[in-house]
Amino acid sequence: MPSYSSHQFYKDWRYSLAKDFTSPSGEPVKYARDGFRTWGSERYRIPFPESPNGASVNSDKSLIAIASKEDIHIYETANFTRVLVLKGHVSPIECFDFHPKDPKLLVSAESGFRPGSPAGEPTILFWNLDDEKDNPMLDENIISKIAGEAAETAIRSLQKADPRLDLSPEDEKSLSTAFEPAITNTVKTRRAASRKSLIGRLQDAFQSHIFSPSGSYLIYMPGKRPRSNGNDVWDIRIYSMVTHEDVFTLSGHSDAMMWFGFSPDEGMIATVSWDQTMRIWDAENGDQKYMFKTANQNWTGGFSPDSQKFAGTSVDGTLYVYSMIDGATLVQHKAESGRGWLRALSWSVDSQAVAVGGGHGGGPGLLFLYDLVEDKVTQQRVLSTDACQVEPEIRRMMGGYLECNAVRFVDGGRKVVTLISGDGGFETYDLETWEKWRFARPGVDPQPKEIEAGEDGAGNGEEKEIAHGGYLTTIWEDEKRKTIWIASMDSDGVRIWDLPMSTGETA
Secondary structure, rough: OOOHHHHHHHHHHHEEEEOOOOOOOOOEEEEEEEEEEEEEOOOEEEEOOOOEEHHHHHHHHHHEEEEEEEEEEEOOOOOOOOOEEOOOOOEEEEEEOOOOOOOEEEEEEOOOOOOOOOOOEEEEEEEEHHHHHHHOOHHHHHHHHHHHHHHHHHHHHHHOOOOOOOOOOHHHHHHHHHHHHOOOOOOHHHHHOOOOOOEEOOHHHOOOOOOOOOEEEEEEOOOOOOOOOOOOOOEEEEEEOOOOEEEEEEEEOOOEEEEEEEOOOOEEEEEEOOOOEEEEEEOOOOOOOOEEEEOOOEEEEEOOOOOEEEEEEOOOOOOEEEEOOOOOEEEEEOOOOOOEEEEEEOOOOOOOOEEEEEOOOOOOEEEEEOOOOEEEEEEEEEEEEOOOOOHHHHHHHHHHEEEEEEEEEEEEOOOEEEEEEEEEEEEEEEOOOOOEEEEOOOOOOOOOOOOOOOHHHHHOOOOOOOOOOOOEEEEEEOOOOOOOEEEEOOOEEEEEEEOOOOOOOOO
């Protein structure tokens, strides 16, 4: 088998479709007038030296938090000006989110892994933005000055030692460079000691939820990460944001946790695991209500908005839907394209349809809508590698780089948005006007026939070779501006795209 890298994939990839959504008349969905945009025509761009760890928008939609390495950068959403940097973690941030009701409260978790040092305890920190603004961390310039002074003292002491030690300019520079991160970590650690914290991990992958809808409870996993693909215990704890103590522990899973979250009515908690089970728990006392066994590892899940149903996906490309009234299996649907990871899921507002995204061998860039009333797939979009000018053997491999790994109904359920990793683009379908939008890296798409080059941002993107698209996104709705915002975490920063809202309702 030939060797093939993601870097080469981004050079070779050319966008085309094997199947697309269709209108009620059977015609392929057409681009909206401003429906095709490329990089360079985004509304805002926030540069970062490397791909951010993720983003979260607060409850009143006034702030967006963006994590980069160990720090969290806070921007206001009126024009995306930075207002604050939260410094406290000493290893990369893995997960974070704003409280669903308090716009100034943020919770974040670090991995505990520090290159070149023994792994530390994974730590969850609670941030009050007003407190952080009033009591900022010691300024970086002051830390740099202290590090320089410490280095100078060390150099003089070494030169006076017996026997004398002569240092080269490179040695002196190395000493100075070593002091600054050590002092910074000490300052961060002492600052973190004054905040509320937990030893454990948060999970927001595959559209998991950290908080209950009201924000009364936090879901976390205690201690260090157990081993996957074994028989380790994977416990989950429910933490009260009112009393600031653990309420109960959900025990029983024996492999990696992929998704968890509360039902909208907060009566249940669901957990989805690689141990071939999806479990439903009573949110009042932690008792297990249902355990659904599947034939393979499971990826993601979600309660319907009416809390009457739960949907989950398996690694073999199967969508399951269960009744929360009696535990009955309502749907067991395997994607047409066979095996494939389905790792993104979103319910329609009326609880009657599920949007599912996947890929990695199950049809590259697979997105489909499953209607529970009609009990069938009603819309499907699948990417194709046919336009890629590579050898057939390479083309077969390329499908594994493409995945719809985030999906969400927005605009009162009228639109569905998906992020396509590998392709690095976003697509949005309007399910009433049967139009679509695409935000793409330049140079990978043929010019849509219905859109003239240069019209409304189409074809106006950067022409030079640029960074690849990311794997993370944050989507929110701005009622005041009647705008849907999409933030993509790309390898050179965050791009902010906008879509018009067609209804005042919120998905």
